[in-house]
Amino acid sequence: MNKVVSKEFFSENVVRLEIEAPRIAKARRAGHFVIVRVDEKGERIPLTISGSDVAKGTITLVIQRVGVTSRKLAELEAGDTISDLVGPLGQATEVKKVGTILACGGGVGVAPLLPIVEANKKAGNRVISIIAARSKDLIILEEQIREYSDEVIVMTDDGSYGAKGLITEGMEKVINREKIDEAVIIGPAIMMKFASEVTRKHEIPSIASLNTIMVDGTGMCGACRVTVDGKTKFVCVDGPEFDAHKVDFDEMLMRLGGYKDFEKDANDRYLNQQK
Amino acid sequence: MDKQDILKQERNAAWRKELRDKIKNKERTGFTRVEMPEADPIERSRSYVEVNSGLSAEEAVLEARRCLDCANPTCITGCPVEINIPKFIKNIERGEFLESAKVLKETSALPAVCGRVCPQEKQCEASCFYTQKLKKPAVAIGYLERFAADYERESGNVSVPDVAESKNKKIACIGSGPAGLSFAGDMAKMGYDVTVFEALHQIGGVLKYGIPEFRLPNDVVDVEIENLKKMGVKFETNFIVGKTATFDDLKEEGFEAFFVGSGAGLPRFMGIPGENLVGILSSNEYLTRVNLMEANKEETDTPILKGRRVAVIGGGNTAMDSVRTALRLGAEKAMIIYRRSEEEMPARVEEIKHAKEEGVEFMNLQNPIEYIGDAKGYVRQARVQRMELGEPDASGRRRPVPVEGSEYLLDVDTVVVSVGVSPNPLIPQSVPDLKTTDWSTLVVEEDSLQTSVPLMFAGGDIVRGGATVILAMGDGRKAAKAMDEKLSGVAKSEVAADNK
Numbered sequence: 001m002n003k004v005v006s007k008e009f010f011s012e013n014v015v016r017l018e019i020e021a022p023r024i025a026k027a028r029r030a031g032h033f034v035i036v037r038v039d040e041k042g043e044r045i046p047l048t049i050s051g052s053d054v055a056k057g058t059i060t061l062v063i064q065r066v067g068v069t070s071r072k073l074a075e076l077e078a079g080d081t082i083s084d085l086v087g088p089l090g091q092a093t094e095v096k097k098v099g100t101i102l103a104c105g106g107g108v109g110v111a112p113l114l115p116i117v118e119a120n121k122k123a124g125n126r127v128i129s130i131i132a133a134r135s136k137d138l139i140i141l142e143e144q145i146r147e148y149s150d151e152v153i154v155m156t157d158d159g160s161y162g163a164k165g166l167i168t169e170g171m172e173k174v175i176n177r178e179k180i181d182e183a184v185i186i187g188p189a190i191m192m193k194f195a196s197e198v199t200r201k202h203e204i205p206s207i208a209s210l211n212t213i214m215v216d217g218t219g220m221c222g223a224c225r226v227t228v229d230g231k232t233k234f235v236c237v238d239g240p241e242f243d244a245h246k247v248d249f250d251e252m253l254m255r256l257g258g259y260k261d262f263e264k265d266a267n268d269r270y271l272n273q274q275k
Numbered sequence: 276m277d278k279q280d281i282l283k284q285e286r287n288a289a290w291r292k293e294l295r296d297k298i299k300n301k302e303r304t305g306f307t308r309v310e311m312p313e314a315d316p317i318e319r320s321r322s323y324v325e326v327n328s329g330l331s332a333e334e335a336v337l338e339a340r341r342c343l344d345c346a347n348p349t350c351i352t353g354c355p356v357e358i359n360i361p362k363f364i365k366n367i368e369r370g371e372f373l374e375s376a377k378v379l380k381e382t383s384a385l386p387a388v389c390g391r392v393c394p395q396e397k398q399c400e401a402s403c404f405y406t407q408k409l410k411k412p413a414v415a416i417g418y419l420e421r422f423a424a425d426y427e428r429e430s431g432n433v434s435v436p437d438v439a440e441s442k443n444k445k446i447a448c449i450g451s452g453p454a455g456l457s458f459a460g461d462m463a464k465m466g467y468d469v470t471v472f473e474a475l476h477q478i479g480g481v482l483k484y485g486i487p488e489f490r491l492p493n494d495v496v497d498v499e500i501e502n503l504k505k506m507g508v509k510f511e512t513n514f515i516v517g518k519t520a521t522f523d524d525l526k527e528e529g530f531e532a533f534f535v536g537s538g539a540g541l542p543r544f545m546g547i548p549g550e551n552l553v554g555i556l557s558s559n560e561y562l563t564r565v566n567l568m569e570a571n572k573e574e575t576d577t578p579i580l581k582g583r584r585v586a587v588i589g590g591g592n593t594a595m596d597s598v599r600t601a602l603r604l605g606a607e608k609a610m611i612i613y614r615r616s617e618e619e620m621p622a623r624v625e626e627i628k629h630a631k632e633e634g635v636e637f638m639n640l641q642n643p644i645e646y647i648g649d650a651k652g653y654v655r656q657a658r659v660q661r662m663e664l665g666e667p668d669a670s671g672r673r674r675p676v677p678v679e680g681s682e683y684l685l686d687v688d689t690v691v692v693s694v695g696v697s698p699n700p701l702i703p704q705s706v707p708d709l710k711t712t713d714w715s716t717l718v719v720e721e722d723s724l725q726t727s728v729p730l731m732f733a734g735g736d737i738v739r740g741g742a743t744v745i746l747a748m749g750d751g752r753k754a755a756k757a758m759d760e761k762l763s764g765v766a767k768s769e770v771a772a773d774n775k
Contacts, residue, residue, distance in 0.1 A: 254652030
């Protein structure tokens with residue numbers, strides 16, 4: 001059992017939970033994720049760790065309300081507990097001094113991007129961050145990203161905040177302006193697909209952090225498999241970060257949709273129960 | 276006194292002699308072997324009720340009479356944990372069922388589990404005098420083991436094995452599957468302070484996530500775990516050694532030695548086109564969703580694909596578990612596709628029989644070579660090739676060879692790939708000094724099961740690659756003995772001379 005220490009809404013559907021997990025707080029590095037099971041009936045889902053406080057013994061998770069599990073998580077209050085939390089899992093981000101990093105985060109992807117931005121800045125890199133979302137209320141962690149970035153570009157699809165347009169447009173602008181040594185891309189699969197097309201075109205080495213369906217998170221089930229460079233890889237033990245130019249995003253998108261009907265049914269059932 | 280002397284002495288106990296004198300061997304060998312009562316195939320194939328319902332006390336006593344209480348009990352050598360088989364069976368014959376269960380627990384941490392899932396026909400029962408010399412069906416050792424263990428559990432009068440005085444030595448056991456539980460039980464008996472670390476949220480490893488409820492009810496496993504807890508074994512779930520804490524962290528916290536029983540938790544796929552389509556999953560995933568996450572129940576959040584036409588690829592016990600699970604999830608057609616013939620199937624004969632009774636279709640000497648999906652990426656068809664048997668391969672079984680031009684398309688909506696597992700990479704990744712084989716299993720010394728790292732032992736599938744519950748348990752016992760010797764600084768020869 002892990003206790004929720006604090007909770008903060010970033011927007012109507014995006015919430016930040018600070019959870020007691022002293023060992024994970026100490027062991028985790030940028031790029032790591034945890035598996036969460038909210039309650040006795042709950043499923044196991046992966047969530048990337050967006051931060052930790054070793055002294056307090058807590059980790060931070062950012063959750064977007066989409067399905068049953070994320071709704072249950074978003075409804076937890078400080079003092080509540082979650083049944084199970086295990087981690088840190090996956091391979092940590094490889095951080096070295098390379099020069100200029102372009103960090104691209106879409107939607108809640110900004111949460112897992114934050115520790116990578118921080119680690120890259122601390123490693124002596126110049127970090128340009130682009131954070132993008134559909135509209136102003138979905139832009140999260142701007143202040144924290146600013147703290148570790150040399151420049152931050154905010155973009156919204158509808159122009160309600162920052163520059164109007166897709167993240168790819170912002171990326172093009174920066175890439176045409178100055179030399180980028182490496183890009184980090186995290187967000188919805190479709191955003192990662194198009195963002196990595198941009199860096200591929202400009203031959204910029206790029207990393208994408210994938211968030212696939214998982215059950216155990218330790219290599220046991222293979223639900224998370226993706227094709228990278230023509231080979232099947234497990235996101236949980238081989239990833240979650242891969243060479244963005246070698247990931248088969250179309251297959252990943254297809255596999256993410258595998259339980260869509262169930263998810264919709266479960267969600268409807270859950271919402272009905274809440275009424 | 277060595278093991279043999281103890282066995283002899285026990286055999287000479289007055290009550291054993293009396294039983295032997297009561298019925299002549301000739302009469303004993305004339306009795307027919309008991310049949311295991313089973314749930315009706317049609318009814319059970321749509322529910323999760325246990326298929327084998329277990330012997331009644333009368334049936335057990337009758338079967339126990341068949342055992343000749345041999346002077347040289349070869350059955351014991353056939354058992355990886357060396358259960359004193361005649362002693363537990365003779366206790367059943369004289370009606371001392373609780374005493375019988377106690378005998379089982381002298382050497383086995385999980386008798387109710389072994390009585391259900393051990394391949395007895397290849398082990399103790401294969402070495403039974405009936406099989407060896409009389410060419411008659413063996414004494415039903417497995418059924419009797421299950422009977423004694425179940426009797427004790429249902430009586431509510433569960434005995435806790437004696438535990439030696441505390442040695443105040445902290446031992447870490449990594450993984451709570453059969454290897455780990457067996458190791459933990461033996462170490463606790465010797466007075467060690469054992470903590471078992473489990474990555475999942477439930478204790479039991481493959482006994483929980485892998486073997487289905489209809490073959491091994493979770494309650495049965497839980498009782499055995501409770502028993503270990505009563506012996507002082509501590510359990511930590513949601514803890515991945517090497518990730519949540521490193522080996523060095525644990526050493527700092529006072530753990531003096533380690534046993535790695537982390538299992539073969541990495542499913543193999545065939546690497547054929549279309550294998551990543553939606554609806555194609557590993558048997559590990561399929562079974563975990565149902566057994567561990569209870570996805571078959573309406574009230575849980577975990578989804579499961581309830582396929583109408585389910586093909587399971589492979590011929591092992593896990594394949595049988597998967598295909599029979601498919602039936603229980605409502606499949607109209609549940610198929611086994613296996614590239615060799617039934618004769619070469621690694622699954623237990625009993626599992627194949629049960630699967631057939633329940634309506635599973637066996638498509639032997641066939642092999643998928645490609646999967647075809649629809650526009651949304653859901654699997655719709657498998658391209659299947661017929662096979663024939665050629666020369667024997669490295670495993671000694673005849674190698675399957677494709678038949679030219681025999682390919683055809685088979686309609687499927689769910690495919691469960693059950694072609695084996697590789698060792699889980701998490702532990703080797705976190706201990707760089709740990710030597711591994713070309714197959715990523717851990718290298719251990721044969722006698723002690725010690726790895727290349729001092730005071731780190733290993734057993735079960737992380738060493739074997741993919742074997743059985745009982746072999747894993749045997750490893751746990753062997754490692755416990757070797758670890759104790761090392762920690763107590765006793766020379767091997769002395770221990771051998773003084774062995775119980």
